[in-house]
Amino acid sequence: MEWGDKIEWLQDLAEEGEAIPALGNQPTIPAHLEFAWSAFWALKNDRPLGFAMIGRISFSAIDRFARRYDVHGDAFERLRVLIAAMDAAFVEKVMARPK
Template sequence: MRVASRRRRDGFPARRQCAALPDGARRKKLTQALRWALQWGDQAEWLAQVAEEHGFTPKALRDRPDLPEHLESVWRAFWSLTGDRQLGAYGGCGRIPFVAMDRYAERFRSGDIDDFERFETLIRRMDEAYLGWVEEQHEDEKRKKDR
């Protein structure tokens, strides 16, 4: 088992340490929930209805990751901040700007630098997953047009 520790950008150890994780374990709850929401979120209500009417749970609904309560504020922040992206002239989607995250954190979160660094890291990971999904969708559409 390893203990995951963080270092701040200035090179000093963070005040808090992550809990011990088994070797190979990663914390991907937010990105897993995001990928599920992007793929199935608009159909979640229908999937639940199918489960209720037919007495079985569709695989997509069984695979839905649980979002721990302590990450719900980050989830809400991501969806608020995603509207602050710059869009490219050719339909490209940019990253969530640092300034938007900083302003959001200043208004809604504590002023602790360690808390902000954790917040920024989580939002950036979600942002990378989101942009990866957008790129996959773009490539899929491009392949369909080329057929």
């Protein structure tokens, strides 16, 4: 999650000769999880923000995304659970940062 939606930018910098040590530690996303990973990053800004707080991605945001991509039934539940788990880890990491 450290790289998030900046991964392509970091990869471009590396291709231009810039040393990006963090790219050597980049996790590999299994093919069957790539859609959920992409969905999480597409929805990352669709969350409520408050005073010194970051909210969770809402069910309705996930539902709208799933409807757009024709994800229903068990596939929707799996996507919802995966996004919720990634979101919980993301929020925990963001809230743990020094203010």
